[in-house]
Amino acid sequence: MISGATVAQHNSRESCWIIVHGKVYDVTEFLDDHPGGSKIILKYAGKDATEEYDPIHPPDAITTNLPKEKHLGPVDPSSLQKTVKVVTSVEKVRKEKLNRRPLIDEILSLHDFEAIAKEVMPLPAWAYYSSAADDEITNRENHVAYHRVWFRPRVLRDVNKVDFSTSLLGTKTSMPIYITATALGKLGHPEGEKNLTRAAGKFGVIQMIPTLASCSFDEIVDAAIDSQTQWMQLYVNKNRDLTKKFVQHAESRGIKGLFITVDAPQLGRREKDMRMKFEDSGAKVQNENGEQVDRNQGAARAISSFIDPGLCWADLKWFKSITKMPIILKGVQTWEDAVMAYDHGVAGVVLSNHGGRQLDFARSGIEVLVEVVAKMKEHVPGMTFPNEKFQLFVDGGVRRATDVLKAVALGANGVGIGRPFLYAYSAYGQEGVEKALQILHDEFEMNMRLLGAQTLKDVVPAMVDARGLSSHVVSVPGDRLYESNYESMVGARIREEQAGKVAAKL
Amino acid sequence: MISGATVAQHNSRESCWIIVHGKVYDVTEFLDDHPGGSKIILKYAGKDATEEYDPIHPPDAITTNLPKEKHLGPVDPSSLQKTVKVVTSVEKVRKEKLNRRPLIDEILSLHDFEAIAKEVMPLPAWAYYSSAADDEITNRENHVAYHRVWFRPRVLRDVNKVDFSTSLLGTKTSMPIYITATALGKLGHPEGEKNLTRAAGKFGVIQMIPTLASCSFDEIVDAAIDSQTQWMQLYVNKNRDLTKKFVQHAESRGIKGLFITVDAPQLGRREKDMRMKFEDSGAKVQNENGEQVDRNQGAARAISSFIDPGLCWADLKWFKSITKMPIILKGVQTWEDAVMAYDHGVAGVVLSNHGGRQLDFARSGIEVLVEVVAKMKEHVPGMTFPNEKFQLFVDGGVRRATDVLKAVALGANGVGIGRPFLYAYSAYGQEGVEKALQILHDEFEMNMRLLGAQTLKDVVPAMVDARGLSSHVVSVPGDRLYESNYESMVGARIREEQAGKVAAKL
Amino acid sequence: MISGATVAQHNSRESCWIIVHGKVYDVTEFLDDHPGGSKIILKYAGKDATEEYDPIHPPDAITTNLPKEKHLGPVDPSSLQKTVKVVTSVEKVRKEKLNRRPLIDEILSLHDFEAIAKEVMPLPAWAYYSSAADDEITNRENHVAYHRVWFRPRVLRDVNKVDFSTSLLGTKTSMPIYITATALGKLGHPEGEKNLTRAAGKFGVIQMIPTLASCSFDEIVDAAIDSQTQWMQLYVNKNRDLTKKFVQHAESRGIKGLFITVDAPQLGRREKDMRMKFEDSGAKVQNENGEQVDRNQGAARAISSFIDPGLCWADLKWFKSITKMPIILKGVQTWEDAVMAYDHGVAGVVLSNHGGRQLDFARSGIEVLVEVVAKMKEHVPGMTFPNEKFQLFVDGGVRRATDVLKAVALGANGVGIGRPFLYAYSAYGQEGVEKALQILHDEFEMNMRLLGAQTLKDVVPAMVDARGLSSHVVSVPGDRLYESNYESMVGARIREEQAGKVAAKL
Amino acid sequence: MISGATVAQHNSRESCWIIVHGKVYDVTEFLDDHPGGSKIILKYAGKDATEEYDPIHPPDAITTNLPKEKHLGPVDPSSLQKTVKVVTSVEKVRKEKLNRRPLIDEILSLHDFEAIAKEVMPLPAWAYYSSAADDEITNRENHVAYHRVWFRPRVLRDVNKVDFSTSLLGTKTSMPIYITATALGKLGHPEGEKNLTRAAGKFGVIQMIPTLASCSFDEIVDAAIDSQTQWMQLYVNKNRDLTKKFVQHAESRGIKGLFITVDAPQLGRREKDMRMKFEDSGAKVQNENGEQVDRNQGAARAISSFIDPGLCWADLKWFKSITKMPIILKGVQTWEDAVMAYDHGVAGVVLSNHGGRQLDFARSGIEVLVEVVAKMKEHVPGMTFPNEKFQLFVDGGVRRATDVLKAVALGANGVGIGRPFLYAYSAYGQEGVEKALQILHDEFEMNMRLLGAQTLKDVVPAMVDARGLSSHVVSVPGDRLYESNYESMVGARIREEQAGKVAAKL
DSSP states (O other): OBOHHHHHHOBSSSSBEEEETTEEEEOGGGGGGOTTOHHHHHTTTTEEOHHHHTTTSOTTHHHHHSOGGGEEEEBOGGGSOOOOOOOOHHHHHHHHHHHTOOOGGGOOSHHHHHHHHHHHSOHHHHHHHHOOBTTOHHHHHHHHGGGGOEEOOOOSOOOSSOBOOEEETTEEESSSEEEOOOSOGGGTOTTTTHHHHHHHHHHTOEEEEOTTOSSOHHHHHHTSOTTOOEEEEEOOBSSHHHHHHHHHHHHHTTOOOEEEEOSOSSOOOBHHHHHHHHHSHHHHHHHHTTOOOOOOOHHHHHTOTTBOTTOOTTHHHHHHHHOOSOEEEEEEOSHHHHHHHHHTTOSEEEEOOGGGTSSTTBOOHHHHHHHHHHHHHHHSTTOOSSOSSSEEEEESSOOSHHHHHHHHHTTOSEEEEOHHHHHHHHHHHHHHHHHHHHHHHHHHHHHHHHHTOSBGGGOOGGGEEOTTTTOOOOOOOOOHHHHHHOOOOOOOOOOOOOHHHHHHHO | OBOHHHHHHOBSSSSBEEEETTEEEEOGGGGGGOTTOSHHHHTTTTSBOHHHHTTTSOTTHHHHHSOGGGEEEEBOGGGSOOOOOOOOHHHHHHHHHHHTOOOGGGOOSHHHHHHHHHHHSOHHHHHHHHOOBTTOHHHHHHHHGGGGOEEOOOOSOOOSSOBOOEEETTEEESSSEEEOOOSOGGGTOTTTTHHHHHHHHHHTOEEEEOTTOSSOHHHHHHTSOTTOOEEEEEOOBSSHHHHHHHHHHHHHTTOOOEEEEOSOSSOOOBHHHHHHHHHSHHHHHHHHTTOOOOOOOHHHHHTOTTBOTTOOTTHHHHHHHHOOSOEEEEEEOSHHHHHHHHHTTOSEEEEOOTTTTSSTTBOOHHHHHHHHHHHHHHHSTTOOSSOSSSEEEEESSOOSHHHHHHHHHTTOSEEEEOHHHHHHHHHHHHHHHHHHHHHHHHHHHHHHHHHTOSBGGGOOGGGEEOTTTTOOOOOOOOOHHHHHHOOOOOOOOOOOOOHHHHHHHO | OBOHHHHHHOBSSSSBEEEETTEEEEOGGGGGGOTTOHHHHHTTTTSBOHHHHTTTSOTTHHHHHSOGGGEEEEBOGGGSOOOOOOOOHHHHHHHHHHHTOOOGGGOOSHHHHHHHHHHHSOHHHHHHHHOOBTTOHHHHHHHHGGGGOEEOOOOSOOOSSOBOOEEETTEEESSSEEEOOOSOGGGTOTTTTHHHHHHHHHHTOEEEEOTTOSSOHHHHHHTSOTTOOEEEEEOOBSSHHHHHHHHHHHHHTTOOOEEEEOSOSSOOOBHHHHHHHHHSHHHHHHHHTTOOOOOOOHHHHHTOTTBOTTOOTTHHHHHHHHOOSOEEEEEEOSHHHHHHHHHTTOSEEEEOOTTTTSSTTBOOHHHHHHHHHHHHHHHSTTOOSSOSSSEEEEESSOOSHHHHHHHHHTTOSEEEEOHHHHHHHHHHHHHHHHHHHHHHHHHHHHHHHHHTOSBGGGOOGGGEEOTTTTOOOOOOOOOHHHHHHOOOOOOOOOOOOOHHHHHHHO | OBOHHHHHHOBSSSSBEEEETTEEEEOGGGGGGOTTOHHHHHTTTTEEOHHHHTTTSOTTHHHHHSOGGGEEEEBOGGGSOOOOOOOOHHHHHHHHHHHTOOOGGGOOSHHHHHHHHHHHSOHHHHHHHHOOBTTOHHHHHHHHGGGGOEEOOOOSOOOSSOBOOEEETTEEESSSEEEOOOSOGGGTOTTTTHHHHHHHHHHTOEEEEOTTOSSOHHHHHHTSOTTOOEEEEEOOBSSHHHHHHHHHHHHHTTOOOEEEEOSOSSOOOBHHHHHHHHHSHHHHHHHHTTOOOOOOOHHHHHTOTTBOTTOOTTHHHHHHHHOOSOEEEEEEOSHHHHHHHHHTTOSEEEEOOGGGTSSTTBOOHHHHHHHHHHHHHHHSTTOOSSOSSSEEEEESSOOSHHHHHHHHHTTOSEEEEOHHHHHHHHHHHHHHHHHHHHHHHHHHHHHHHHHTOSBGGGOOGGGEEOTTTTOOOOOOOOOHHHHHHOOOOOOOOOOOOOHHHHHHHO
């Protein structure tokens, strides 16, 4: 056992030890390789870094990345100085708000989780989850694009019993949705991605495990129940050996689908996340002292330097050689690439722009879906959608079961939902995710009935009018002088209480 | 006569008696069948429930639904404890506002009633009347869709006398409108639906009586004058015998049209209405005590559990067998179903999305009208619209006579108006409905003249430009950084009073 | 000479005398015929009504409408009680604001006049001038429709000298505009329409004299200089003899064009104007006393009851028989009526919706222009526009010379401008109108240069892109829950002053 | 050496001497020729005018424009009265804000510079830089037009290395952009245009030197490093000899391209700039004294009176005769003029509307680009874009590298950026411009990767969807009465702190 005092002496760039989860590590030589920069580590040189470490890294990140000989062994807990943790006033307000959350029964839609989460989450967590590329236009477009698709519901069909279960990549799911992969789950809640696993298990829906999870891959798999299906999202490492090990381990743990992310050769600029760094007054002080400031580009960049921007079509052959899992390309955004994917023999594509977090002005998945279905039908005469052999998934911007049903009508097999579940557990933990799934379930049941659809097979293209979907309207800027002159109509109003009488009494 | 003290002993789930309109009922065995849940009844176990009962149920609801042997007889009024009714401060403010309503002469348009009603109605009533499905987008679209139809008025036609009367299902009406069916009329005013009946009688317009009226069906019929025409809106009961009894009774009372609602196999989620329940602090207390809270889904759900989601085309034959009234399908939303309705030999359809209260992103009736007219003309070569044999009605979003005239130009026989009349009587009682009808009458007269139309036959398709009607534009989300940087133009301004002089004196 | 005391005795419905401009009139029998209702007259029974009378009537209205024997002769001024005029606090504020108007040199565009006029005009005047039909949508559409027309300017053309004069109905004008007819000019300024006459004379532009002017027709003609051209706008009286007298008198005074209004068989509902009446607390008091309240429908209705709603195409022949002035139909709104007008041999049409004051959802003149030009070319092969023989005018919504140039490019001979000139003189008198004309002149000069046009002949259809002009877009209503959750991007900001330091000192 | 006292005697219109940069000039005869009017000079009659002179004029303006004999020689500095400069409170606030600028590392996008510059620039500078024509609609359209172009990014391409350098008019540039010409650079920062020169040199991008620079032409050229390329923007003088001298001097100094401005025969009305003049209370005082006020039309008009509105196509031959520099027409706005330019043999055109500062409702460069490329391909079969021989440039509204890449995809060789760099140095001097270029560089790198483009040759038309680009949508004006009645959806909310408890304590 190493004493706290000994650790404390290694508090410099020359010799830098840190404590994580009660173990001591010598990270001196690792400092310059740390994706998040050396400065953040040096802040904890000679100290316990667990609290800062936890939400950003899986538990095994340090043991995996650091050579065995740098694992110096357990620290003597009794020798550690008790640090009195100062609770900031911001944090106090946040905790106090947690107590004033509405009852979960008052949550009526997925929107409600976001409204509450925004108030009760730590600000950096909210900034990381909600942020998107540049002006966040694609992020918002993802949602509003669904508003360009309108229903053509049928009446007088027997909808006593409606069934909206389906199967995705061969697995049964209770609804045509899945929980898509999102990074750094513990930022919002200490149980992180496991909240999603457990709720998904209860509701019979599939969870896609992210490469950049806060929980370790095995923790997440272990949290699943026997009958439960999980998929894996993969950022391909420049070091293909690590990728191979990761993929084959996943297959051995029973993962049923490999979703290779293809829209992120480099992680996008997310200014909300980046700006959060500068709120920290520390950065400013350092600069005034003349030291170089980290070009801190937010959490996203810090954790993603291993991703290979050289990944290309030719690599698909290798992936097929190392796994039998169905391979799906996540992040396809044109019919041309969907056709190429089909010709390369993958099991499907996710039409996605990464939740608007990568390229601003990328089109929404639902818009791309219409184009892909039309062109695939030209490419493969006789092909129909949704298709079993070449599955189309869509994600981004979904908040209502109606959004999902629009995608299904237009040919999608299933729809991924991400942020809403993060907000659900950031506000209410696992119970929040369960409530979210329950809300969707209720919405599906009602909307199937209102559409006149007994099963998803009845949700056909003629049930929607999507003619305006690819219309990217930006209005002519307003005439501000005219507008400031125009006086709005004012309707009838309740009379003012008689000020006269009051005045008379004074 | 039963004494109040006796009733008071039956105040539990084991034995639950309540008093309604001076009669005692044993509802113990009915508790679990109550559409609104047992909890709300138990709150009045052993007590007088009349005040809570009244706006939600027709007077005969309890006698109809409870077996004769549970009707225990009259309570002894003198034995009842006088409950001192506490007027809440919210209620006081509301009543005080009622006194400050503008004179009815100051009401210039249907919008004005809504502005006043919102202020002077009990909040739950307003929530129930105004609420709609999900994000209420269809609700608002119903109104704004009319703004995509523009007039092409003709000039230099003799419009000294204009006549906008017409006949609907064989009955003369003074204007091409009718008062459509809406539920729970007493929420807004103690006279409920009878306000509508009496005003309709005076103005020679038709009223459609709702299944879910607060007044009993017979009360509403009795309130009519001799020459007056009424229609009936029907939610079809799972128990067809009850439906048959209801329909045949209506026919026997002289009802002239049977409007079967086909867009509501399940009543929609109306979050404004649902959220209202949680404003009641009682709900929270119960939860803190660990008891289960009702999944209270608002007034709409509570009262509608009897509706049959299995209703289908095949049932139409049966309806024709039990009544000679013309049958109209209310809630058709595609040309396909309009054609099926025609082929099934019904007398017409109402192109309606239930005031936006059922499926969000259903299209507006006025938009569906254009599609139906075009396709019906293909289906039945030579058919013209408006058509006597197969009548097209539209409802939803109407606020001006111009809205109605647009629908007429596009082929509608008549247009249903609902909420505006509810707001009219919630603000001013029967007088409000009369004023609303007077306003519409004046608007019709003027706008017929301005259109250059002597009769409704002159209101032809060429009088409108509806080319943009089916365009569902959602703009690209704005660039918030750019917008926050852009400084609006500022025009010339009145100079500030000379602050300098004032400052000098200080 | 009649004494004030004598007049004062005739202060009832039974015998009602009033004084106007120092003369006494017996209006007892006229009370029920007064277009504005009897109540407003009875308010002045036995008193001097001049101040109320003046802005609403031409000086000769009373002498023209009242039989000679009711003209009782001059009042003895010395016998009149000096009424101490109470200046209301609202009026005080308004007058004080007049003192703080910006220098006229600070007025940079026509918008600026409106901004100032709104502040310094009496409120009823502003309400009357600015009001429009129903929701004022056509009123605003008139302006924004111009924003759907974009320029295609040409470069490298010698624009040292540019000439934007033209001729309208055979008269030279310094710019392709005219001052169109608007009613009740004295509401905004005591000199009323004469402000327009004098400024038009100085700038060589044509003024159209309104039937409902506050100044008498002859006053306005007398205010013109020799070389000046004036047109006349005509509301056709049910009594054609009066119309004939009026038209022939106009011709004899040198009027060069007769513009017959065809879009106003009944004057529109203008709620801003109507609501103004109820702001007057008097109305409420009367009602509380149980007396009947006038259905006061605003200034517009009061003054227009003489207009003939029976006017029709057949009447045109008669008009041609009584005058040699060119006849133009003002208020044509479809190509069908433009073609009929052409076939009836009139000299032109004004494509106008009466400034949005008549039928809401009538299309803008600029939109109708495109349709008329296209269809007239089909109707008369080889016809070109602008055309000398059949002139097209447009009015409504114009605020910039660019608006006018767009209309010219699309085929208009000239463009009418109304409200901006009213605002100009309401804020600055005649000088304001001159400044407005100067601003337009400067804008024409600059914009001709920037368009690459030496004369108006160079302002051709290819200089504009008007493809979107007839697109009546109404966006899908927004998703308010999503919007309230979305947090806008926030850019870099100036740091707060160091609150810490300040706090430390406290 | 002339004494200050002597100068001070020449303080009138009859004899007016001023001091600039320590030299005395007799400007008496020049007073009426001064483009900015005589009044502003007379304000400094007999005094030192350097501070007012500097940001508006190049240093050599006075020596160039005034005959040698009026250069009276140096003033004796010791004889000058030390004027105590009064720092206004506005200026104090501004300077104080400068101290509170965020660190330059906190600047994340070009938008951020504008946000900061707006706060820390002198107001007249901001007004001059940001102002645009009329209602500034084209100014804003320039930016938002880019929002109508959406990406179609490709995936699984090796984007390890991306190269976005190109060559413009034969010169290599590190990015497909250049710094375009803008006037009066010293208004925002004392080093003026030299800030741009130096940063451009470091980043290998081309700077276009404006005719109306605050620094002299030679100062700007001298500030460049050896390898650096500069272009020249030319306003053609009515006096062609001056133009010839200027052009040939530029060529002799190594300028590589001559951009002749063709969209400004007269400089536009820029109301923000014009209004700024009236903020100066001096103007009002003069007027009250009855003196004539300058029709001050802002900085733009004052400095541009020499520009020849007679410039035309025929002049191009002469330009080719006096220089061998490639000639480009700046301000072409239609395909017709692009074709004419091509036929006249120039090297390219800038599709530009002068940053929205000239003709309001001129279309954006990016919109015109699509039209020009299509029509040029018809005009010259086989021609491809971007083209080496006939280069297309676009400017206006650019804020992101994605904007530039959209233009490149649609056929532009390069894109000009102006205001953002002015804001960059107005906020942070040269370092700001460097940071701006660094941000663009980072954005290019990332977005090339996200588009799946290794070089600019991969940025092809199929990578964008620009179908909606020429759609000039202006929505139907809203129904204000409906909107004011509609109550927005309100989601779940954090409960209020228990007011009850607090109240209980009171």
